Amino acid sequence: MTTTNKIIECVPNFSEGRDLKKIEKIVEPFRGKEGVKLLDYQNDEDHNRSVVTVVGEPEALKDAIIHSMGEAIEAIDMNSHQGQHPRMGAIDVVPFIPVKNISVEEAVEISKSTAKEAAEKYNLPIFLYEQSASRPGRQNLATVRKGQFEAMAEKLAQPEWKPDFGPQQVHPTAGVTAMGARMPLVAYNVNLDTNQLEIADSIAKKVRHISGGLRYCKGIGIELKDRGIVQVSMNMTDYTKTALYRVFELIRIEARRHGVNVVGSEVIGLVPMEALIDSAAYYLGLEDFSMEQVLEYRIYE
Amino acid sequence: MTTTNKIIECVPNFSEGRDLKKIEKIVEPFRGKEGVKLLDYQNDEDHNRSVVTVVGEPEALKDAIIHSMGEAIEAIDMNSHQGQHPRMGAIDVVPFIPVKNISVEEAVEISKSTAKEAAEKYNLPIFLYEQSASRPGRQNLATVRKGQFEAMAEKLAQPEWKPDFGPQQVHPTAGVTAMGARMPLVAYNVNLDTNQLEIADSIAKKVRHISGGLRYCKGIGIELKDRGIVQVSMNMTDYTKTALYRVFELIRIEARRHGVNVVGSEVIGLVPMEALIDSAAYYLGLEDFSMEQVLEYRIYE
Numbered sequence: 001m002t003t004t005n006k007i008i009e010c011v012p013n014f015s016e017g018r019d020l021k022k023i024e025k026i027v028e029p030f031r032g033k034e035g036v037k038l039l040d041y042q043n044d045e046d047h048n049r050s051v052v053t054v055v056g057e058p059e060a061l062k063d064a065i066i067h068s069m070g071e072a073i074e075a076i077d078m079n080s081h082q083g084q085h086p087r088m089g090a091i092d093v094v095p096f097i098p099v100k101n102i103s104v105e106e107a108v109e110i111s112k113s114t115a116k117e118a119a120e121k122y123n124l125p126i127f128l129y130e131q132s133a134s135r136p137g138r139q140n141l142a143t144v145r146k147g148q149f150e151a152m153a154e155k156l157a158q159p160e161w162k163p164d165f166g167p168q169q170v171h172p173t174a175g176v177t178a179m180g181a182r183m184p185l186v187a188y189n190v191n192l193d194t195n196q197l198e199i200a201d202s203i204a205k206k207v208r209h210i211s212g213g214l215r216y217c218k219g220i221g222i223e224l225k226d227r228g229i230v231q232v233s234m235n236m237t238d239y240t241k242t243a244l245y246r247v248f249e250l251i252r253i254e255a256r257r258h259g260v261n262v263v264g265s266e267v268i269g270l271v272p273m274e275a276l277i278d279s280a281a282y283y284l285g286l287e288d289f290s291m292e293q294v295l296e297y298r299i300y301e
Numbered sequence: 302m303t304t305t306n307k308i309i310e311c312v313p314n315f316s317e318g319r320d321l322k323k324i325e326k327i328v329e330p331f332r333g334k335e336g337v338k339l340l341d342y343q344n345d346e347d348h349n350r351s352v353v354t355v356v357g358e359p360e361a362l363k364d365a366i367i368h369s370m371g372e373a374i375e376a377i378d379m380n381s382h383q384g385q386h387p388r389m390g391a392i393d394v395v396p397f398i399p400v401k402n403i404s405v406e407e408a409v410e411i412s413k414s415t416a417k418e419a420a421e422k423y424n425l426p427i428f429l430y431e432q433s434a435s436r437p438g439r440q441n442l443a444t445v446r447k448g449q450f451e452a453m454a455e456k457l458a459q460p461e462w463k464p465d466f467g468p469q470q471v472h473p474t475a476g477v478t479a480m481g482a483r484m485p486l487v488a489y490n491v492n493l494d495t496n497q498l499e500i501a502d503s504i505a506k507k508v509r510h511i512s513g514g515l516r517y518c519k520g521i522g523i524e525l526k527d528r529g530i531v532q533v534s535m536n537m538t539d540y541t542k543t544a545l546y547r548v549f550e551l552i553r554i555e556a557r558r559h560g561v562n563v564v565g566s567e568v569i570g571l572v573p574m575e576a577l578i579d580s581a582a583y584y585l586g587l588e589d590f591s592m593e594q595v596l597e598y599r600i601y602e
Contacts, residue, residue, distance in 0.1 A: 007600065039599050055600050099596065184596070191588070248585050264586035273574045273597045276585075280577040283584040284549050285565035287492070295400065295485070296574045298340050299308065299356050300601055 005301070007100040008107060009055045009184070010065055013092045014072050015081050017043040017050050022075040027052060029067035035060030039270070048083030049092070053270065055099060058106075062114045065094065069118050069177075078149045078175040088145045088152055089175030095130065096181045099272070100300065107181035108132045115179040119166030125156060125176050128164040132180035138164075141178055149175045183216075186236040186275050187268035188244055190251045194260045197223050200230035203254045207232065207247055214250070216242035229263065239272070245279040273297075306602070308401040309408060310356045310485070311366055314393045315373050316382050316476075318344040318351050323376040328353060330368035336361030340571070349384025350393070354571065356400060359407075363415045366395065370419050370478075379450045379476040389446045389453055390476030396431065397482045400573070401601065408482035409433045416480040420467030426457060426477050429465040433481035439465075442479055450476045484517075487537040487576050488569035489545055491552045495561045498524050501531035504555045508533065508548055515551070517543035530564065540573070546580040574598075 016022050023043055027050075030038040036056035043050040052068075054061065069091050076090035094114070098107040108131050115126045133139040137160075147155050152170045155161045162168050163176070170176060192200055200221025205211045208219040216238035222231050232251055236242060252262045267276075274291060281289050291297050317323050324344055328351075331339040337357035344351040353369075355362065370392050377391035395415070399408045409432050416427040434440040438461075448456050453471045456462045463469050464477070471477060493501055501522025506512045509520040517539035523532050533552055537543060553563045568577075575592060582590050592598050 009596070037600060055596075099600070244581075244585060262586065264588045266588045267590060267594055269594065270596045270599065271594055273578060273595050276581040276595070277574065277577045278581075279585055280545075280579075280581040284545060284577075284580055285563065287565045287567045289568060293568055293570065293572055294574050294577070295310070295340075295356075295571045296597055296601070298571065299338060299400070300597070 005101045006058055006106075007055055008058050008061055008102050008110060009053070009097040009099045010061055010094065011054075011097065012052050012065065012068065012094045014050045014052070014076070015048065015078060015083065015087045015090050015092050016072070016076050017048040017083065018045050019075075023050050025075055026050070026068055026071045029064045029071060030054045033060060033064055036064045044085070046083070047085035048081060049085050049087065058102070058110050062110060062117070065114055066118050066121065069122065069124075073122055073124070073171070073174045077173045079173065081149065086142075086145055086148055087175075088147075088149045089124075089171070089177045091124075091174065091177045092145075093129075093141060094177065094179040096179075097184050098181070099184075104131055104181055104183065111179050111181045115165045118177075118179075119163070122171070122174070123167055124171045124174055125163035125166040125169065127176065127178045128180050129178045130180040130182040134164050144178050152176050183238040183240070184272050184275075186239050186244065186271050188234050188236050188247070188265065189268065190232045190234075190248060190265045191224070191263045192230050192232070192255055192260050193263045194230060194258070195223070195228050196258075197221055197230050199255075199258045199260055200232050202258075203251055204232045204234075206254050207250050208234070214242045214247055217247055236275075239275040239278070243278055243282070244275055245282045248279075306402045307359055307407075308356055309359050309362055309403050309411060310354065310398040310400045311362055311395065312355075312398065313353050313366065313369065313395045315351045315353070315377065316349065316379060316384065316388045316391050316393050317373070317377050318349040318384065319346050320376075324351050326376055327351070327369055327372045330365045330372060331355045334361060334365055337365045345386070347384070348386035349382060350386050350388065359403070359411050363411060363418070366415055367419050367422065370423065370425075374423055374425070374472070374475045378474040380474065382450065387443070387446055387449055388476075389448075389450050390425075390472070390478045392425075392475065392478045393446075394430075394442060395478065395480040397480075398485050399482070400485070405432055405482055405484065412480050412482045416466045416478075419478070419480075420464070423472070423475070424468055425472045425475055426464035426467040426470065428477065428479045429481050430479045431481040431483040435465050445479050453477050484539040484541070485573050485576075487540050487545065487572050488535070489537050489548070489566065490532045490534045490569065491549060491566045492525070492528075492530055492532050492564045493556055493561050494564045495531060495559070496524070496529050497559075498522055498531050500556075500559045500561055501533050503559075504552055505533045505535075507555050508551050509535070515543045515548055518548055537576075540576040540579070544579055544583070545576055546583045549580075
């Protein structure tokens with residue numbers, strides 16, 4: 001009831017997924033802080049990487065992030081880092097996601113001021129990416145990270161890869177960090193009653209943006225071997241513009257031509273309430289509906 | 302971010318809908334209080350009644366309610382009250398609704414302790430109703446209120462109508478109050494592409510509890526004259542047990558026999574997010590979905 005108005009989410013990825021003691025030290029700055037709430041953190045041993053999900057008021061969250069980055073720089077030496085996941089730094093990537101009463105533009109500003117302060121404090125080179133990118137070629141994280149930690153010294157030496165903040169020089173142990181604002185990402189999968197992977201692949205190609213489908217949908221076909229079925233596995237990168245129900249119905253339509261049925265779908269991890277309420281509003285044909293009518297939206301506004 | 306765990310909603314109905322100055326005095330105790338948030342208040346001149354929607358932490362909300370009741374007792378004299386809506390007291394009815402981390406049982410306890418304190422403080426007879434009722438015959442508000450203010454003196458004189466708290470005597474100006482816990486009520490209407498009221502009536506009879514339909518659904522047919530269509534207008538009294546999508550689909554099925562289509566539906570006023578998310582989960586066939594995956598649920602838990 002004493003909430004502030006603005007809430008932003010941050011999902012920093014750290015290049016340590018095995019040493020639980022180190023992970024605890026990195027996560028500690030998110031605990032018990034006024035204005036900050038740690039929602040989740042998961043470590044992946046194969047990837048040797050941890051993903052933290054934290055929400056908070058902008059200033060409080062910024063302070064906690066910078067504090068946590070300091071712990072990660074102390075704990076992680078990229079020169080000895082091994083793991084399957086592409087990475088270029090100890091604090092590999094720090095996305096900021098608007099949640100409540102914050103526009104994407106404000107999230108961009110928060111990412112920039114966090115990047116500036118952290119770069120100066122730790123003498124760390126930081127690239128702005130996604131919505132915060134200073135040029136189109138830096139929007140895509142994969143492009144920024146290409147070459148990974150091992151090739152970063154060479155990359156930063158090129159004038160076009162001068163970091164947005166910090167020195168034009170790799171941090172000797174912490175490498176390079178990407179920071180930026182993006183929309184919430186919803187991991188959404190649709191299951192088909194067939195074991196033919198090529199059907200899921202074919203449908204994925206039709207619904208995903210890159211090959212002609214919906215603008216904010218990425219997708220591939222995968223097998224669920226234990227269930228003997230296949231799945232169109234997707235990342236919905238802006239549910240406010242590419243709705244969940246739309247891709248669900250499109251997959252159903254495409255499945256028909258293969259004589260296949262959709263058996264269900266699943267959301268992996270966290271999903272903003274609006275992404276689901278929007279689908280309810282579609283199926284129930286809600287007239288003149290507004291998020292202002294949602295009790296929880298009003299309680300915490 | 303500094304929210305407490307427990308949130309309860311209260312929707313007190315006051316028998317004053319015309320004098321805005323008096324209404325402001327009654328509402329004032331809900332403003333600017335730590336742990337209390339005034340969501341809405343609406344006055345109806347024909348009913349001469351105001352409905353306030355407020356949420357809060359149990360203790361803070363209880364204090365604010367009792368304070369507001371005092372203002373209403375000062376402002377309202379039932380002896381001169383005129384209005385279309387049935388009423389028996391200045392603070393006619395005070396429902397408590399569990400919202401977050403509160404069970405119905407806890408809401409019952411809160412309603413009882415509020416009733417006890419208010420009855421003693423103001424020498425006001427209070428009946429517990431709905432989930433808080435002390436006997437089955439007092440669950441239904443209409444039964445408790447039957448006879449209205451004018452007949453209350455006679456009613457309270459009967460042993461079976463001894464109030465649960467306060468004197469066995471009508472308050473000379475404030476009458477009698479009903480207080481109790483109930484589930485959130487969702488006002489949900491489904492629109493049909495016909496102007497035949499008897500079709501909406503016939504469908505309402507099939508889907509509502511009283512005449513053989515769904516347990517937590519009340520409903521009638523009404524005309525939307527300006528649109529030239531009719532509507533099944535409903536109160537869903539426990540959306541956790543009678544889901545919105547279920548009544549929507551049932552109305553669609555019943556409409557078919559009349560050769561009529563459902564053109565849409567509408568939610569009036571506030572709706573808990575879970576009522577809509579549950580419908581999204583049904584239509585998207587979500588597997589293994591939990592409210593724990595909803596970002597806002599986690600942020601404010």
